[in-house]
Amino acid sequence: LKKNTQKLEKLRIESEANLARADRAEAEVKELKAEVAKKETDIQNLNNKIKLLQMDLERTEKRVEEVKIKKAEGDKEDSQIEVLTRKVQ
Numbered sequence: 001l002k003k004n005t006q007k008l009e010k011l012r013i014e015s016e017a018n019l020a021r022a023d024r025a026e027a028e029v030k031e032l033k034a035e036v037a038k039k040e041t042d043i044q045n046l047n048n049k050i051k052l053l054q055m056d057l058e059r060t061e062k063r064v065e066e067v068k069i070k071k072a073e074g075d076k077e078d079s080q081i082e083v084l085t086r087k088v089q
Helices: 002-088
Strands: none
Touching: none
């Protein structure tokens, strides 16, 4: 009877230790899931920012091309003015 009682006590202690370990593991899983969710949100925000920056870059590159064209047209007009000015002189 005493051996059975000791075995039961030992099993109870092991059971409590295992339960505590399981509780800690569940808490850790919960924390890790929350961390993953936060990181996924951060990734989505960064992807959105990348898209906005890419669109801004495309607009800027287009403006640069437009300015280059206008400058080339202006340079052409300047050279034509110089030619006409020389002819007049």
